[in-house]
Every structure is written in C-alpha cells, then in structure tokens.
C-alpha cells in the first residue's frame with residue numbers, strides 16, 4: 835500500500851510530539867493561524883475504538899492546553915468528519931484568530947472550543 839502518512843519523512847515535517855500511537859505535527863497549510871496542528875493516529879486506520887479515541891483525545895487536549903496554545907487564550911479542536919485526508923484517523927486544532935482565512939469555516943465546523951484564561955473580575 836502506498837500511503838504517505840504511513841511513511842512520513844520525520845525530517846521534513848514539523849513534528850511536536852510522537853508517542854507509540856500518535857504523532858502531533860503542523861498542518862501543511864497554516865491558513866493564517868499562528869498555530870494549527872494535527873493529531874494523527876499512526877496506524878493505518880480511520881476507525882478507533884471508543885476507549886482508544888478517548889485516550890488519544892485526552893493526550894491531544896493536554897498537549898494543546900499545557901503547551902501548544904499557551905500563546906493565546908482560546909483554541910478549538912475540530913471534528914474530522916469532513917476531512918479529505920485518507921487512511922488515518924486525525925483531528926485538527928487551531929487558535930481562534932478572527933483574521934485567519936478559515937475563521938468563517940471554523941464557525942461552521944463541529945468543534946470543541948477551549949477558553950484558557952478567564953478575565954479577572956474585580957470584586958468590591
């Protein structure tokens with residue numbers, strides 16, 4: 835089988851994290867975001883068991899919250915249903931920069947938004 839994702843050239847990609855079963859790397863196009871990353875399941879399959887999906891999402895969320903999106907105050911993880919990438923389960927996360935070229939499309943995509951910092955409230 836000739837699948838480019840099964841044999842990613844690790845020197846050519848901007849890879850942030852590799853574990854036994856996932857790889858987190860920059861997406862090919864940044865679409866005007868400072869941060870746009872993909873969490874890719876390394877094994878050639880589109881289907882994950884609910885338990886595996888839960889564990890993988892947990893790992894990806896932790897990476898996004900504690901490390902990757904620390905430069906901003908919100909980001910979202912987009913559902914993969916409309917993806918064009920064949921062969922591998924994956925999800926994409928990006929910051930919610932209103933000036934990004936896909937911001938309108940993001941608003942139409944099923945997603946989970948994360949607010950990392952809540953404004954301090956003054957109490958008198």
Ligand SMILES: [Zn+2]
Nearest residue numbers: 837840878921
């Ligand atoms: Zn593959």
